[in-house]
Amino acid sequence: MKKIIEASYLTADSAAHYRTILRYFFHQHERMRDFIAPEELLEYMRSIPSFSDYQEEQLHQQLGQLVKWNNLISRQDMTNAKTIEEYKKKRFRYQCTPYTVEIERMVVQLEKMGDTFQGSLEKSQFDRLFQALTNLQHEVEHDLNKSAEEYMRMWEDVFRYLQSIRTSTADYIAYINSEQTDQRMQTEAFIVYKNQFTTYLRDFILSLQKTSLQIQQILVELTSERLQPYFQKLIEHRSAIPRLEDVSSSANDWLTEYEEYWFSLRQWFLGSTIQQSELEVLQWQTNEMIRRMTRYVQRIGERQQHFRSRKKDYLQLSKWFSECKDIDEAHKLSAVVFGSMTIQHLQLEAATTENLHVDTWDEEPVELTIKPRTVRYREKTKPGSFISNEIKKKQQREQYLKEREQEKKLIEKYMNQGMITLSSLSKVEPFIRKLLLSWIGKSMASKNRMVKTDYGLHVKVKLDYEKTITLKAEDGDLLMPDAIFLFEEQG
Numbered sequence: 001m002k003k004i005i006e007a008s009y010l011t012a013d014s015a016a017h018y019r020t021i022l023r024y025f026f027h028q029h030e031r032m033r034d035f036i037a038p039e040e041l042l043e044y045m046r047s048i049p050s051f052s053d054y055q056e057e058q059l060h061q062q063l064g065q066l067v068k069w070n071n072l073i074s075r076q077d078m079t080n081a082k083t084i085e086e087y088k089k090k091r092f093r094y095q096c097t098p099y100t101v102e103i104e105r106m107v108v109q110l111e112k113m114g115d116t117f118q119g120s121l122e123k124s125q126f127d128r129l130f131q132a133l134t135n136l137q138h139e140v141e142h143d144l145n146k147s148a149e150e151y152m153r154m155w156e157d158v159f160r161y162l163q164s165i166r167t168s169t170a171d172y173i174a175y176i177n178s179e180q181t182d183q184r185m186q187t188e189a190f191i192v193y194k195n196q197f198t199t200y201l202r203d204f205i206l207s208l209q210k211t212s213l214q215i216q217q218i219l220v221e222l223t224s225e226r227l228q229p230y231f232q233k234l235i236e237h238r239s240a241i242p243r244l245e246d247v248s249s250s251a252n253d254w255l256t257e258y259e260e261y262w263f264s265l266r267q268w269f270l271g272s273t274i275q276q277s278e279l280e281v282l283q284w285q286t287n288e289m290i291r292r293m294t295r296y297v298q299r300i301g302e303r304q305q306h307f308r309s310r311k312k313d314y315l316q317l318s319k320w321f322s323e324c325k326d327i328d329e330a331h332k333l334s335a336v337v338f339g340s341m342t343i344q345h346l347q348l349e350a351a352t353t354e355n356l357h358v359d360t361w362d363e364e365p366v367e368l369t370i371k372p373r374t375v376r377y378r379e380k381t382k383p384g385s386f387i388s389n390e391i392k393k394k395q396q397r398e399q400y401l402k403e404r405e406q407e408k409k410l411i412e413k414y415m416n417q418g419m420i421t422l423s424s425l426s427k428v429e430p431f432i433r434k435l436l437l438s439w440i441g442k443s444m445a446s447k448n449r450m451v452k453t454d455y456g457l458h459v460k461v462k463l464d465y466e467k468t469i470t471l472k473a474e475d476g477d478l479l480m481p482d483a484i485f486l487f488e489e490q491g
Contacts, residue, residue: 006099008069010107017054017062020045022071025096026104035075035093038063063094071100121172121204121286126211129161133218140222140230148237155234155258162265169282176289201290205283212269212279219266220468224259231258273465407431408455420485427472440483458488 009018024044028036038059045054066072074092136154139146235254271277317337324330371377414420443449443461451459464482471478
């Protein structure tokens with residue numbers, strides 16, 4: 001909770017001088033020049049028009065202040081001293097600290113970023129992550145014969161791709177959901193970019209759906225217990241790096257760190273029993289973006305079509321009326337355009353042709369029975385009879401109960417001591433598979449995971465997300481978590 005004094009130069013009174021000095025140090029550090037002399041720095045400062053009157057004494061004061069803030073490290077230069085006086089002056093060279101380098105690197109990124117989110121939805125990111133995980137799984141299954149340095153590179157590749165996915169997708173979704181972007185989508189200029197946006201999002205969704213299931217399968221197989229030998233290789237590589245200072249971290253701390261990293265990767269793709277995975281959230285948000293863009297484009301299109309058609313019609317009509325010679329001709333034009341003003345219109349309920357080129361008199365006439373418009377008028381009715389369907393209803397009921405009884409016997413065939421365990425089933429009928437899946441779906445809406453079936457049975461469903469099975473049926477196989485169905489009435 002201590003103050004970060006290394007960032008004081010960003011908001012100091014003379015921040016313009018401090019930031020210019022440290023930005024020069026940062027650029028020289030990127031060019032592998034570590035120690036800078038004050039004379040070189042003074043020449044650079046005076047080359048900037050805003051600091052043309054910059055004084056040497058002011059430079060030394062500000063360099064000393066930056067040393068106090070731990071932004072610079074001073075080192076006495078004794079190589080070029082030709083006299084005793086020069087040696088006594090303690091001429092220094094300066095080097096920027098690691099904190100300063102990272103702060104400047106962050107500030108440079110902020111300057112490039114601007115006021116809006118950046119990010120992207122690159123469809124190749126998941127392919128690279130899948131390839132990295134495939135390589136890691138291959139090495140785990142082949143007894144880890146490579147060097148520890150190679151395994152550390154593979155580990156860093158996996159989490160570099162994951163970090164790229166997390167940051168780029170989160171930033172791009174934040175950009176799409178920002179108020180500024182939302183307002184631009186509601187303008188007519190957005191129609192030009194509509195196809196580009198939807199194609200971009202659709203390609204990302206297709207790539208995501210293609211590779212995410214493969215990545216999830218690998219993560220299900222690679223548990224932390226199975227990766228223990230691989231973690232030991234990473235610890236071995238980390239221990240082999242020589243350090244002069246005392247290293248407080250032990251092998252157990254490093255092992256815990258790797259296990260937590262791997263747990264976060266699994267949770268991002270697989271989720272947990274109490275929280276859905278970030279992958280599912282990403283899919284939902286991307287689909288929601290496509291739906292929202294489609295709604296905006298539809299509204300803009302309707303608005304444009306509405307105003308455009310009305311405007312052209314009114315202009316053309318106005319032109320016609322303005323060209324009329326007298327009021328009689330205008331009345332005739334009005335009768336053609338708007339119809340007679342006093343005619344009685346009849347609406348026909350009978351179906352007519354949808355052909356626009358057929359004239360009215362070419363259609364067959366329709367006879368209408370006009371009813372008196374009085375309150376007391378009632379149509380004459382004749383007493384009729386109804387047909388009793390009691391026998392047919394009874395037959396249908398018996399047929400339904402017979403089918404339910406056959407289905408119940410079919411279910412009891414798979415029961416074993418009052419329960420059904422999916423992993424113990426060899427092959428089931430498609431009806432049984434649909435029925436069991438419907439029970440699982442209904443149990444998700446219940447707090448105690450209890451389901452009341454159509455046969456009067458109470459079933460409790462237990463899912464084992466750690467164990468994945470293949471439920472075989474006559475029409476195909478289904479990869480799903482193992483499930484246990486407990487029947488109350490069976491004990």
